Structure formats: structure tokens, C-alpha cells
Amino acid sequence: MKKVALITGASSGLGREYARVHASHGGDLVLVARRLDRLNELKAELEAQYQVDVLPLSYDLSRPEAPQQIYDTLVARGIEVDYLINNAGLGGQGSFAERLIEEEIGLISVDIVALTRLTKLFLPDFLRRGAGRILNVSSTASLTPGPYQATYFAAKAYVTSLSEALWMETRGTGVTVTCVLPGGLSTEFGTAAGLEGTGLALALTQSPYKVAFDSYRAMLRGKRRIISGVTWSQRLALKMIPFVPKILVLLAAMGLNKKDA
Template sequence: MKNTALITGASSGIGKEFARIHASKGGDLILVARRKDLLDSLKEELVQKYNVAVQVIQKDLSVVGSSQELYDTVTQNGWQVDYLFNNAGFGGKGAFLDRDLEADVEMVRLNVMALLKLTHLFGKDMKARGNGKILQTASTAGFLPGPYQNTYFATKAFVVSHTQGLAHELKGSGVTVTALCPGPVATEFAKVAGFGGSKMFDGAASAAQTAQKGYRAMEQGKVICISEFQFTFLIKVLMPFLPQSMTAAIIAKMQQS
């Protein structure tokens, strides 16, 4: 394996597009998700089209211990991860106290704990080698209060903050870390999170375009990549002048649309 990217959540959406971009550049791949049939068919597509080496690992990363198992499988096979895409994640609509707590705990285990663990394990190896790139799929949600999808927004705030701090610690090490922060993207995310038919996803960005922007930002070693201009404007220009309660009210309305 050479120039290898490990991508979590590669069976659909943004992760699948990261895999296509990386393969188109001649890079090998380790694809991770729960739905093995989808990973196998993506592998077939990429091997046929780009003649790259692709490994498929079926793994539920919300299970305690699964990130360590993934790392052990990769290292025992002698595969070197040059690019880590911590991309797997899901959201969930509803008022916090009315939601099933276990679903939110599972979300934290995947969106936060698996990402933290994989970044620590593979990041250490990258730092020892003096090179490597890490892309964390965060969200514009990471900059906002998130009534009616509260835990999800909080998980992404963790990812944004952790990436910013880690990027500073890694300066001069040869390793970079980038947080991709999209607004709504047309993937399976909306359905999984309970937003099927929601107006919030009207005019959503495409997964392919979003992945392209994130991949480019990662190559350039950028720390934060907000992938659509209107959200950059909202978060960097408008929001700092709005009272927090007004921002929360706007987000609450959007989540319930």
C-alpha cells in the first residue's frame, strides 16, 4: 500500500467522495463503515477505474474498543496511514430531553470518541514519521448553539475546537489537521437524523463538491474550511454581532422547518 488514506464513513455521502478523489490521484485506500456491501462495490469501482489498492474493513465505530481494533488491524497488516479522514458521523433531530438518551450517547461515541481515539493513535505515528494529514469532518453546526439537534451541534463544536488546538500543537511537525465545516449537504445524513423532507436541506450542497473543497483545504494544510460562502459570511461576519439568544432562536426555527 502507498500514499494510503483511511476513510471512516466511506460507504456513502462525503466519505465516498473523499475515496473517489483520493483514488483519482493514485492513492491507496482503507475504507471503513458498517455496510460492507457498499464498501465492496465502491472498492470494485475504484480498483477498476484507477488500479489502486483498496482494503475494506467493516466496523461499527460507536462500539467501545472498536477504534483500537481498527488501529490494530491496520498496523498488524503493516499498512501505513498517510491520510486519516475522520468522517463517520450522524445527527438526530428533537428536543434533548425528549430524545432517547442512548441514541445521543452513541452519537458522542462515534462523532467524538472514535474521532479522538483514531486521531491520537494514527496522529502519533504520523508525528513520529514527520508527515501526515488528518481531515476531520466537522460542520458549521460546530460554531452554533443547536436547539432541537443539540447533542449533534455539541459534538461538532468539540471537533472544531479540538482541531484548532491540535493544529497549533502540530506546527512544524510535518503533520496537519483540518476541520471541514459544511452546511447542509445532500447525503443520507438528513434521513438518518430524522430530517426527511425538511426545508433545511433545500438547495443543499453536493457531496462531491463538499469533499473536493475539504480535500483541497487538507492538501493546503488549512485548519478550518467552511465549504460554502454564505456560511462563512454568517459565521465570521454576521453572527459575532447577534445576541446568542437570537442565534439560538434562528437555529431552532431551522431545525423545526
């Protein structure tokens, strides 16, 4: 039987690549994003190329009712999800004191609340069936605090911590939870997050397809965590974080995240 993957944030970037990778494995798809026109374009592409069924759903995951509405829609249609890929996420650059509270709450609503709600909705079904895969998209940003992207870095730390805890909780059940920590990807995310003019923007060069391919494969294998989309020097720097004085880590992160004057 074809496996059904539910992918959030599927209209662009990494989410779109996850859809292509899953379709290339012969699986059907439920694609969630706000931009229905883009989802329909992707639906036409994947159904023509891979002969799979694609259901596009337009929802704004910053709205608290959206995860339940997605779940209820699929139950009503008799669609059983096998893989949940929580990819949707918002970023945001700037001083915490100066950014609008609406921006911070919107980020938290998508990056933390929606991911948590969707996981809470689908995980019990997976456990009852004794089968299922969850892939949560975090970031290498989760490994350190991030001045001038304080809420984003903190949100991704939550995603990594939650995912690894659930990986342990689900051991031996037939269900697995995998977390991917991408590095700097060449997608629309950097522009949407306002990263132009920062040192970090120069590092947004890695292929989203490779990260999607690598982490999808890790999900199928039930791996706890994978870091992908980083250079060897970036990987080395990440490994050194626990051994570097925190003030130096904070200074380095601030230098990357703060815009040039």
C-alpha cells in the first residue's frame, strides 16, 4: 500500500522538496500551506510525474484551530496518515525589545504550538496502529541561544528537545520520531525572516533537496537526529559549542544575526 505523508509548509523551500522526495518513493501526499495556488501547482507536477494522489489543504498554522481542522478533515475523508512531517516554520530577525509582540507570537504559534498540536493529534493514532513516522524540522540554531533571533533560536531548541524526548518515549512501539537540524539553506526562508544584511545570510547556500533526501531517509530508518546542509567546517564548529565559553558563543551568534549598521 502507498504511504501517505502529511507535510506542512509544503508550498516552497524544504517542504516542497519533502513532497518531491516522498512522491518519488511512490507515496500519496497531504500538502498544507497558506498559498493554495502554489500547492495546486505542486499537486499537478507530482501527480503527472509520479502517478500519486495529492490533497492540497490551505490552512494558516498560526491560527490555533488549524491543526484540529486538518486532522478532522482527514478523518472525514477517511485518509490515514503514515508519515507526519512538521516542516512549517517562521523566522524573524531583530532586537527582541523592538520586534512587535504579534511577530513573536506568530512565530511561536507556528514553530511550537502548531507542531505540538499536530504531533499530539497524530501520535496516538500511530501508537494504536503500532506504525508511523514523525519528522520534525528544527535547525542548527537550536544548539545555541541566538541574540537578534532570540525567539526563533529558542523555538527551535524546543523542537529539538521535544523530538528527542519523544524518540525515547516511542522506542519499541513501531513508531519513531526523528529531528532534522538543517544548516543554512538556499530557500525563501531567509528573505521572509528578514536576514538580508546579516552575516548569516551569506551562509544560506545549501541545497534544500539534499537536506530533504537525507532527513527523509533518516526518518524511514527511525534515527533520533540528523544534521544536514552544513559544510565540514560548520559541522566542526557545531561540535565545539559545548566546549566554548558561553559568552563567546553568544558573541559569535550575535555577530551572525545582527544586521550591518
